[in-house]
Amino acid sequence: MSLLRQVMDHPLDPGYEAARRATGGVRPQRGVVTRIWVGLLAVLLGAVTVVAARELRRPEPSALAARTLLESQISERQGDVDTLSRRVSQVGAEVETLRSDALSDASPSLLDTLNRDGVLSGSTALQGPGVVVTLRDAPVLKDADVDPDSRVQDLDLQIVVNSLWSVGAEAVAINDQRLTPVTAVRSAGDAILVNLQPVSSPYSVVAIGDPGKLQSGLARSPAGDWMVSLTNFGIQSSTVGQSELDVPGDDSVRLRYARPVESPATDGSGDATPAAGGPTSDEDQGYGQ
Numbered sequence: 001m002s003l004l005r006q007v008m009d010h011p012l013d014p015g016y017e018a019a020r021r022a023t024g025g026v027r028p029q030r031g032v033v034t035r036i037w038v039g040l041l042a043v044l045l046g047a048v049t050v051v052a053a054r055e056l057r058r059p060e061p062s063a064l065a066a067r068t069l070l071e072s073q074i075s076e077r078q079g080d081v082d083t084l085s086r087r088v089s090q091v092g093a094e095v096e097t098l099r100s101d102a103l104s105d106a107s108p109s110l111l112d113t114l115n116r117d118g119v120l121s122g123s124t125a126l127q128g129p130g131v132v133v134t135l136r137d138a139p140v141l142k143d144a145d146v147d148p149d150s151r152v153q154d155l156d157l158q159i160v161v162n163s164l165w166s167v168g169a170e171a172v173a174i175n176d177q178r179l180t181p182v183t184a185v186r187s188a189g190d191a192i193l194v195n196l197q198p199v200s201s202p203y204s205v206v207a208i209g210d211p212g213k214l215q216s217g218l219a220r221s222p223a224g225d226w227m228v229s230l231t232n233f234g235i236q237s238s239t240v241g242q243s244e245l246d247v248p249g250d251d252s253v254r255l256r257y258a259r260p261v262e263s264p265a266t267d268g269s270g271d272a273t274p275a276a277g278g279p280t281s282d283e284d285q286g287y288g289q
Contacts, residue, residue: 085251092251096124118249119171122180125249126171130208131215131241133160135227137201138234149233152203154187156230157194160205160223161185167217169207171247175199178250195250211241 103111118124135157138150157174164172172179177194179185184193191198207214218224218239227237 088251092249120181122171122178122183122250126208126247128170128208128245129211129241129243130169130206130245130247131164131211131218131239132245133164133205133207133218134236134238134240135160135201135203135205135230136236138236147233150235151190152192152201152230152235154185154192156226156235157185157192157203157205159226160218163218163221163223164205164207164209164214167209167221168213169209171208173206173247175204176248178248180250183250195252206245206247208245208247211243215239215241 099114100111103114115124119126135152137152138147140146140150161172161174161179174185174194177183177197177199179194183195186193188198191200192203193199230237
């Protein structure tokens with residue numbers, strides 16, 4: 001108890017106690033001049049900090065000029081790509097017309113086969129009834145940080161597309177990019193690529209098929225529950241049936257190699273043998289994509 005009482009009655013160390021008594025128990029006061037100098041020093045340090053921060057955030061003239069030049073080159077090249085893409089589509093349509101005219105009389109069965117293969121491969125444009133599934137990124141306030149979960153991801157589009165195929169879609173396109181057996185829907189940074197072409201919100205998934213069957217089937221599929229869950233992140237989705245929709249063909253689908261099958265020759269025993277230069281394996285004969 002005596003130790004506790006001593007601590008309560010004499011909290012200061014004896015040395016500090018002696019110093020306090022020597023000054024009369026009053027803290028020394030700073031002079032007016034000292035306070036003024038301290039205030040000026042604080043203002044000066046604050047001003048220097050602000051100026052340094054602005055200089056660090058300001059882009060250098062050379063970097064700004066290089067960025068401006070790069071942006072102009074990208075816009076110019078994109079314009080050239082769009083022009084050439086339209087030209088490719090135009091020439092492709094002319095080739096399809098000439099092929100149809102040539103085969104309609106010479107080989108109608110071959111023309112029918114080519115048309116069916118074009119539908120399956122995605123190289124032929126289609127028109128008919130179907131549904132349009134639209135996905136939109138969540139609204140973002142100006143200068144606000146963007147939450148990645150509030151943006152449509154490649155996985156969201158993959159789930160919708162796979163569900164549409166499973167419920168009977170005959171052809172599907174995302175933002176006018178036709179989906180083929182070799183199409184990849186994937187992300188590259190913040191962008192989503194379809195057929196290696198960037199697409200952005202709103203994402204319009206067009207599917208050709210029976211509108212009623214597609215709508216009801218999509219609602220019961222995993223994509224239905226998935227799109228409902230996306231509303232928790234502010235992503236908006238809708239499914240609308242339409243009586244007439246257009247799905248473009250994929251001009252990049254081309255016949256890469258083909259070899260005519262020659263008539264087999266017969267040897268002395270009467271067995272058929274491959275002709276010289278003819279196909280000798282399943283890989284060599286027929287057509288490939």
